[in-house]
Amino acid sequence: MTDAPHESAARADDTDTAPETPQEGAAESAGAAPGGDADGTAGSERPSRVERLEAEGDIAADYLEELLDIADLDGDLDIDVEGDRAVVSVVGADLTQLVGRDGEVLEALQELTRLAVYRETGERSRLMLDISGFRAQRKVELERVAAEAVAQARETGEKVSLAAMSPFERKVVHDAVAAAGLASESEGVEPRRFVVVLPG
Template identity: 75%
Template sequence: MHVSEDLKHDPALDAPQTDRPSKVERLEQEGDIAADYLEELLDIADLDGDLDMDVDGDRASVSIVGADLSQLIGAKGEVLDALQELTRLAVYRETGERSRLMLDIGGHRAEQRRRLVALAEKSIEEVRASGESLSLEAMTSFERKVVHDAVAAAGLTSESEGTEPHRHVVILPA
């Protein structure tokens, strides 16, 4: 049997395409862009802070640590949320792709995550003891995500209900 030249298998087609960076490389690039943007912001605001970049699961993560950065956090984290959105926009402007970058300043989000996991664990125990669903207070999308993750890790289910700014988590019994 004769195989024509255009029907022969080309092993080069099996090779992975190397022109597109890997997911980790793309996330690292997001972190670099975000860090550059935030360094400029700190310079403009004349604030001292050190930047730490990481890839946390499926998102880039940038933390600013330093002396007093409370003005970059705000009373309830609203300034931090706004800075995160501005940083995501800076990344989008450079890459053309939507970013899920997480920004933390002065350990605020890390502490918030710890507090939310503790709340979720306490609430999970209440739901298990009562056998009834439990509605939590209104939360931001970040806060709801932390609670949903903690509930899923405990083997229960949860859902978000309501509309912003009153959207909240409901933990369901098993």
């Protein structure tokens, strides 16, 4: 869960984040969604935020299934909603080539999948893609790094700067630091942007 004091830092840092107006976004998405109210049958019914995110997950899953077929790869797809984004996970026997070094291929596939969702909905997506549990494992590692940085900041009373990270990684650290009761901010320029944990 994200705490209010650090939301601006985390969201500004998460460069793939769409404008944070969930209600407006849901309303706009409802109007732009395929099969909308053109016939007037569903006049006042607009999809809820969760329904909209589930629809994004379905579109993404269809796109990824086609991609796996083209690449002749076996993979199972799992669709979920976490917070304010859809999450699609692909698991299979050996999908490491779809992750790449430090998740570089995974990042590219995520952007392509978001474009596929945008093409169908007309709305920018914050969908998160995970392959073979790479992001889940990385999240656990980053939460440990954040906990160590929080402990160091409390002990020394000084700022603690971490290594350069991707927007996804920085967001995980921001959330973990906030959950521990401290604040954090991002500094530097992509691709060398990094998190600084501030003492209490």
